[in-house]
C-alpha cells in the first residue's frame with residue numbers, strides 16, 4: 001500500500017453563528033468569529049489517496065485526474081467564496097474547519113475511482129488543522145466501528 005498526497009490552496013471567508021443561540025450566546029461562544037461581516041482564511045487542503053500502484057503505470061491514480069477533481073469539486077466551489085452563503089453543501093452548518101473538511105470528504109470520496117480516499121487534512125492557519133477520515137466507518141473506507 002502506498003499513499004499519495006496532493007496539496008491545494010484556496011481563500012475563503014466565513015463567520016460562525018448559530019441561529020439557535022441568542023446574540024449574547026453567539027458572541028460568547030464564537031467570539032470574534034461571530035462578526036457578521038465575516039473574515040477570511042487562506043486554507044491549505046491536503047488530500048491523501050491510498051492504494052496499490054498500477055503495475056502498468058506505477059501510479060496509485062492518475063495525478064492529472066486528481067488535480068482536475070480538486071479543481072472542479074473544491075477550488076471552483078470554495079475559492080474566493082463566502083462559505084456561509086455561497087457553498088450550498090455547507091448550508092445550515094457552521095463552516096468550521098471540521099465541517100468544511102467533512103464536506104470536502106463527501107465531495108471527493110465518490111470521485112476517487114482508483115485507490116481510495118484515505119485522509120482529508122485542512123489547514124485553517126499554519127498552526128491549526130483538522131483531519132477527516134470519512135463518516136466513522138459508515139462509508140467505504142473501512143475505518144471505525146463496523
Ligand SMILES: [Zn+2]
Nearest residue numbers: 014033039041
Ligand atoms: Zn475563521
